[in-house]
Amino acid sequence: MQEPTGELLRLLSSDPPTVVLTGAGVSAESGLATFRGPGGHWEGRDPMSLATPEAFDAEPMTVWRFYDWRRTQAASAKPNPAHTAIVDLEKKLSNLTVVTQNVDGLHERAGTAEIIRLHGSLWTLRCTVCGAEREDLRPALHPLPPGCGCGGMLRPGVVWFGEQLPRESMGKAQNAVRNCRLMLVVGTSSLVYPAAAMPQAARAAGAFVVEVNPERTPLTPMVDEHYDGPAGEILPGFVSSMA
Ligand code: BJW
Ligand code: ZN
Numbered sequence: 001m002q003e004p005t006g007e008l009l010r011l012l013s014s015d016p017p018t019v020v021l022t023g024a025g026v027s028a029e030s031g032l033a034t035f036r037g038p039g040g041h042w043e044g045r046d047p048m049s050l051a052t053p054e055a056f057d058a059e060p061m062t063v064w065r066f067y068d069w070r071r072t073q074a075a076s077a078k079p080n081p082a083h084t085a086i087v088d089l090e091k092k093l094s095n096l097t098v099v100t101q102n103v104d105g106l107h108e109r110a111g112t113a114e115i116i117r118l119h120g121s122l123w124t125l126r127c128t129v130c131g132a133e134r135e136d137l138r139p140a141l142h143p144l145p146p147g148c149g150c151g152g153m154l155r156p157g158v159v160w161f162g163e164q165l166p167r168e169s170m171g172k173a174q175n176a177v178r179n180c181r182l183m184l185v186v187g188t189s190s191l192v193y194p195a196a197a198m199p200q201a202a203r204a205a206g207a208f209v210v211e212v213n214p215e216r217t218p219l220t221p222m223v224d225e226h227y228d229g230p231a232g233e234i235l236p237g238f239v240s241s242m243a
Pocket of ligand 2: 149
């Protein structure tokens with residue numbers, strides 16, 4: 001466990017408006033593969049080639065089988081100490097907003113009270129014809145592809161490349177980003193926009209930006225502090241420093 005030092009330690013004790021922006025690395029210690037790390041491929045396919053509307057149009061069954069696998073993996077995974085530490089931070093700070101790119105639902109299962117989901121959820125299905133949305137928590141869906149009452153095909157309620165992010169989530173996230181004094185950027189490669197632009201926007205608005213990642217990313221040179229290690233080891237140290 002690495003305790004924070006210097007400015008971060010001082011800031012945490014001053015109860016700053018805080019945004020925690022998370023990516024797939026937060027769930028890595030729960031056994032879920034990241035997108036761009038080892039183990040991310042499914043049946044030899046790069047997940048990035050499947051997370052597009054074009055792939056779904058061309059091969060809906062293949063894309064659905066991929067998401068069925070993702071749902072099954074996520075359902076059997078458990079929140080890890082990184083998710084729990086974020087819940088603890090939410091309890092200790094009076095104004096903390098969790099903004100996630102993750103679709104696995106592990107923040108929610110850990111107990112995060114309020115979450116802004118930028119890229120949707122594995123557990124929401126949306127009709128490609130009438131647009132109706134519904135929650136479905138079954139890990140494996142039968143039959144595939146699932147159908148809507150209107151006769152249309154359902155699709156995963158996630159945001160694919162080239163698609164707009166949910167307007168309400170974006171609005172809430174941008175508001176929190178503009179108004180925070182501390183941003184923790186945890187477990188994201190900072191390659192996918194518009195999420196990747198949020199830390200820079202926060203910093204431009206005067207926030208102290210901290211990155212937690214065992215690897216360097218394009219964001220690393222721009223942050224105030226980089227904590228080099230797994231989120232499940234670093235974040236509990238942030239919590240314990242506030243005891
Ligand atoms: C650990 C760890 C441990 C490991 N502890 N860390 C501006 C410039 C250029 C391009 C664009 C732009 N604006 C928009 C675009 C286009 C595009 C984009 O960003 N392209 C880039 C790739 C260049 N963006 C979009 O299309 C977005 N839509 C949009 O902007 O609409 C308007 C528009 C459209 C078209 C043109 C212009 C504007 C939509 C993006 C949707 C992303 N969707 C996905 C799939 C979601 C569904 C699913 O899950 O299947 O979201 S892609 C995938 O990437 C997923 C993730 O949420 C997202 C980010 O990945 P993440 O979380 O960062 O994971 P990894 O694997 O990349 O990184 C993991 C990190 O964890 C690594 O750094 C590890 O080191 C670290 N780690 N273990 C801490 N234990
Ligand atoms: Zn329908």
